[in-house]
Structures are given as structure tokens and as C-alpha cells.
Amino acid sequence: MTYPSRSPIVLRRFAANESGVSAVEFAMLLPLMITLYLGSVEITQAVSADRKMSLVASTVGDLVARTDTSCISESEILTTFKAGNAVLYPFDATKMKIVITQAIVDDKQQAKVVEGSSGNGGWSRAYNGATKHSGDVTAAIPPELRTTEGPVIWAEANYTYVPTIGKIIAKDGINLGETIFLKPRSGKKIPIC
Numbered sequence: 001m002t003y004p005s006r007s008p009i010v011l012r013r014f015a016a017n018e019s020g021v022s023a024v025e026f027a028m029l030l031p032l033m034i035t036l037y038l039g040s041v042e043i044t045q046a047v048s049a050d051r052k053m054s055l056v057a058s059t060v061g062d063l064v065a066r067t068d069t070s071c072i073s074e075s076e077i078l079t080t081f082k083a084g085n086a087v088l089y090p091f092d093a094t095k096m097k098i099v100i101t102q103a104i105v106d107d108k109q110q111a112k113v114v115e116g117s118s119g120n121g122g123w124s125r126a127y128n129g130a131t132k133h134s135g136d137v138t139a140a141i142p143p144e145l146r147t148t149e150g151p152v153i154w155a156e157a158n159y160t161y162v163p164t165i166g167k168i169i170a171k172d173g174i175n176l177g178e179t180i181f182l183k184p185r186s187g188k189k190i191p192i193c
Contacts, residue, residue: 042163049091049161050176056084056098057178061155064100064190065182071193074125081127084157091159095173097130101154102190103137109146111138121151121189130158145181151189153182 063080064072077100085093101124103111113122113134124132133154138146145152160173184190 038165042165046161046163046174046176049159052088052091053157053159053176053178056087056096056157056159057155057180059087060084060098060100060157061153061180061182064102064155065153065184067184067190068186071191073193077125077192078127084127088159091161094128095162096128096157096159098127098158099130099132099154099156100125101133101137101156102184103133103141103152103154104189105141105146105149105152107149109138109143110136111141111146111152112136121191123192130156142181145183150187151184153184153190155180155182 060080060083063083064077067076080100081098084096084098088096101113102122103113104120104122105111106120112120113124114120115123115134124134126132133140137154141152141154156177156179158175158177161176162171162173
């Protein structure tokens with residue numbers, strides 16, 4: 001006696017069975033959902049680090065610009081740099097560079113940084129491996145700030161943001177930076193003591 005083949009019936013039942021469809025769909029969407037989540041976390045961290053750069057530059061620039069004594073000491077400048085580190089928290093301060101410069105604008109609307117006893121009263125200090133400025137810096141100072149003679153405080157903060165998860169995409173990091181220009185509150189030059 002021969003039995004009829006049951007394989008077409010089994011195949012029809014298998015094709016009609018929908019009990020695992022949602023699990024298969026979830027398995028297909030999971031990598032995309034994880035990528036979107038981690039990407040949004042990284043973007044949020046990068047935006048936060050960029051915002052911190054604005055805060056660092058404005059904080060260190062403002063601390064120097066509001067100096068009300070006749071001069072600012074090297075230790076006060078170092079304390080100002082350390083205040084920038086505190087503002088950057090919780091990010092790694094070893095990846096941040098800060099430069100504070102006092103450029104002097106002359107009657108020809110030229111801005112210069114000439115240090116020393118015969119200098120023009122300008123100075124520049126760098127922190128954490130940054131490069132300080134010297135000589136003619138006219139091109140870096142906005143024209144609106146060069147219309148009147150006198151000092152301009154120039155604060156720069158740069159940070160290399162290395163994504164935690166996206167190291168494959170940006171293994172050397174993303175360079176973030178901010179530049180702030182201020183006039184001293186006293187209106188006078190702030191020499192180094």
C-alpha cells in the first residue's frame with residue numbers, strides 16, 4: 001500500500017504560519033535601531049563639546065577682560081586657563097588648547113602683538129601646547145573692533161573631540177573651536193606683571 005505524499009500539505013501550513021513574523025522583522029530592524037540610537041548619542045556629545053568650547057572661550061576671555069588691577073600676573077593667567085578646564089568638565093581637558101592674547105590696535109587700524117619692554121603692550125599666552133600669537137594680527141581681528149585705538153582681548157579655545165563609538169569614522173577626532181573678542185572693561189591696556 002502506498003501513502004500519498006504529505007509534503008505539499010506541510011509546505012502550505014508552513015507558508016500560512018505567521019507566528020514568527022514579528023521576531024524576524026525585529027531582527028531585521030535591530031541593527032538600524034541600534035545605529036540610530038548610538039548615532040544620536042554621539043551627535044549629542046559632539047554638540048555638547050562644541051557648546052563647551054564657546055563657554056570656555058567666553059569665560060577665559062571675560063576673566064582677562066574684567067581685570068581691574070593695573071596688571072595681570074602669569075599665575076592669574078594660569079588660573080584662568082584652569083578655569084577653562086573646569087568649564088570643559090566632564091570632557092577630557094588634555095585635548096583642549098587655549099590661547100589668550102591682548103592685541104593693540106593703533107591709529108591706522110592695525111592690530112599687533114609685540115611683547116617685551118619696547119613692545120606695544122600686547123601679549124599672548126598659550127596653554128596645553130597651543131601656539132601663541134605675535135606680530136601683526138590685523139587679519140584675525142574683526143574690522144568692527146579695529147575702529148578705535150586700544151587693546152582687544154582675543155580668546156581662543158580648541159578641542160579635539162574623539163567619538164566613543166564612532167572612532168572608525170573619525171579616528172583622529174573632530175576639531176572644535178571658538179574664538180571670542182572682547183574689549184577690556186577698564187578700556188586700558190592690561191600689562192603682564
